[in-house]
Amino acid sequence: MTSQSRIEWTEQTWNPTTGCTKVSPGCKHCYAEVMARRLHAMGAPGYKNGFKLAILPERLVQPLQRKKPTVYFVNSMSDLFHENIPDQFLDEVFSVIRQTPQHTYQILTKRAERLPHYFADRGCPQNVWLGVSVEDKEYGLPRIDYLRQVDAHIRFLSVEPLLEDLGEMDLTDIHWVIVGGESGHHARPMREEWVENIKIQADVTGAAFFFKQWGGWGVDGVKRHKKANGREFRGRTWDAYPAMQAVC
Numbered sequence: 555m556t557s558q559s560r561i562e563w564t565e566q567t568w569n570p571t572t573g574c575t576k577v578s579p580g581c582k583h584c585y586a587e588v589m590a591r592r593l594h595a596m597g598a599p600g601y602k603n604g605f606k607l608a609i610l611p612e613r614l615v616q617p618l619q620r621k622k623p624t625v626y627f628v629n630s631m632s633d634l635f636h637e638n639i640p641d642q643f644l645d646e647v648f649s650v651i652r653q654t655p656q657h658t659y660q661i662l663t664k665r666a667e668r669l670p671h672y673f674a675d676r677g678c679p680q681n682v683w684l685g686v687s688v689e690d691k692e693y694g695l696p697r698i699d700y701l702r703q704v705d706a707h708i709r710f711l712s713v714e715p716l717l718e719d720l721g722e723m724d725l726t727d728i729h730w731v732i733v734g735g736e737s738g739h740h741a742r743p744m745r746e747e748w749v750e751n752i753k754i755q756a757d758v759t760g761a762a763f764f765f766k767q768w769g770g771w772g773v774d775g776v777k778r779h780k781k782a783n784g785r786e787f788r789g790r791t792w793d794a795y796p797a798m799q800a801v802c
Contacts, residue, residue: 556616556626562766562785562793563732564627564660570614570647571632571639572600573607577664580689580715583740586631607638614650623656635665635672644672651679662687662712666697669704678706683730683796685710690717702727708796714766715741719748725759730796734766737780741770749787762794 556566573590576582590605600610617626628634634647651659662685663669669684678684684706688694694713701709708729713720715736725731733752735744749765756763768783785791 556620556624559627559630561627561630563764563795565625566627567630568613568616568626568628568659569600569610569631571607571609571629571634571636571643573603573605573631574633574636575607578687578689578693579717580664580687580694583715583736583738583742585738588738590631607632607636609639609643611643611646614646617650617654617657620654621656623658625658625660628659628661633663633665634661635663635668637665637668641672645676648676648679648682651682655681657681658683660685660710662710664693664697666700669700673704673706678704680707682706683708683710685712685730687711688713688720689715691720695720695723698724698728710796713752715769716744716748716752717742719745719751721751723752723755725755725761728759728761730762730764730794731756732764732766735769735771735780735783737767737769739770741777741780743771743775743777744769745775746773746787753787753792762796763792764794765792 556568559567587605590601593601594604658681660683664687666686684704686697686701688711710730712732714734716733733749736742753763765787767780767785769780771777772783
């Protein structure tokens with residue numbers, strides 16, 4: 555079945571595919587890869603090949619079996635727009651999404667260049683929140699332009715792990731910005747002024763701002779467990795969602 559999520563900005567996870575390959579610096583310490591190794595060792599279904607890409611059509615029915623309106627993060631353990639996932643399987647995934655309008659589906663990808671091509675003659679369902687990962691200037695920022703080409707009801711950015719100051723960003727038609735630092739033993743630090751820069755620009759454009767975590771490094775520059783570093787930024791938590799302010 556689908557799984558209850560520990561991710562702060564969603565409710566459940568749905569993984570019709572598992573596994574992935576690295577495409578940019580944000581992938582270096584992939585949490586899903588670490589988790590997949592554990593699940594493989596436990597003999598969990600869907601992970602017999604560890605973190606190698608696996609397409610799991612038997613999981614397509616899972617959201618259909620849940621009547622209660624639910625927010626699903628699609629492919630927390632993969633990338634739905636991975637180049638080795640055929641369009642035909644994506645069509646099946648989106649067929650399920652269209653059949654379950656009571657649910658909200660959050661889809662996040664680093665393969666942003668595939669988005670405008672796939673949705674060009676299909677359209678993006680109203681119950682999809684479509685997002686891209688933005689970890690740095692070189693790889694992350696260009697993904698925003700690809701995302702903007704899709705007529706999605708909600709467009710969002712997951713700026714996690716934030717690896718550098720992103721400078722000036724074009725947040726036109728972006729409805730939600732999530733920011734977070736990296737966690738784990740090899741976490742790379744995130745600085746307060748980098749977060750501040752994004753928060754200011756989100757405020758200017760009216761994008762909802764969600765601060766997920768400091769991760770493995772605190773605002774004071776000290777490395778410790780992410781729970782000890784907490785989620786506060788500028789003395790408070792920022793948990794804004796975009797649903798009531800999107801205009802497309």
